[in-house]
Amino acid sequence: MSNFFRYNWELHGQTARFLVDLDYAGKFDLMGDFITLIHVTCLPVDPSQPEFSRRERARLETVAPRCMEILGQSGAYVGAIDIGPQRKLYFYVSDARLLVPVFDLCSNEKGLTLTCARADEPHRQTYYRLLMPDEAKKQSAANEAYIAELRQRGDDTAAYRRINLHLRFPTIFAASAFLREAKEAGFALGRDSYTPEQELPHEATVHAVGRLLWNDVTALTTRAIRLAEPYGGVLNSVDSAFVERRFSRA
Secondary structure (H helix, E strand, O other): OOOEEEEEEEEOOEEEEEEEEHHHOOOHHHOOOOOEEEEEEEEOOOOOOOOOOHHHHHHHOOHHHHHHHHHHHHEEEEEEEEOOOOEEEEEEEOOHHHHHHHHHHHHHOOOOEEEEEEEEOOOOHHHHHHHOOOHHHHHHHHHHHHHHHHHHOOEOOOOEEEEEEEEEEOOHHHHHHHHHHHHHOOOEEEEEEEOOOOOOOEEEEEEEEEEOOHHHHHHHHHHHHHHHHHHOOEEEEEEEOOOEOOOOOO
């Protein structure tokens, strides 16, 4: 399995980069006793350094493949988290004794500082609760792609402009209840529409003024998603005006 999804999210007060193999969701129950988690922590050779060196980064990319060579069919590499000068890799295994050869790999590594540990996880909570993205986290990745595309076209993403969030709801009552809460949460209310052929036929649009920076946009989309969820609503799309970047002449 290898359907890796990447997204950024806050963890321990810092922006962390998450990697998760989505293909394992809902399939673990068909795979047997993969209920032991082995996690490998990767640090620079000198853990006090603020980041990995270029050589260490190259070495870092070999750690997960080398672990899977050891684990083979008895292991599942489900994801990783990069935060600061640290990468933590997560594997589920069907035999807890596999920690021993992974420990040997970590102990013999000279190009990085590696440590490992294991935990019993009958419900695989690290995968489902920590790594797997909810709708707000998935949208954060869409925000990143949208901002990058506008920046490539010459948008001044640091400029303030109106940002439009379009949400869909199952009933007019759900949409109206959301709009009341959205107004109290600081959103300006936009137009609504009805498209009967849609599964969620009622669209409600809200607006906010902000910059097209990832943190700013993700804060808005997360707030809207959380407000809509109790009413069966989903965020359908985000758009904004294009603000051309102007270059000053010397």
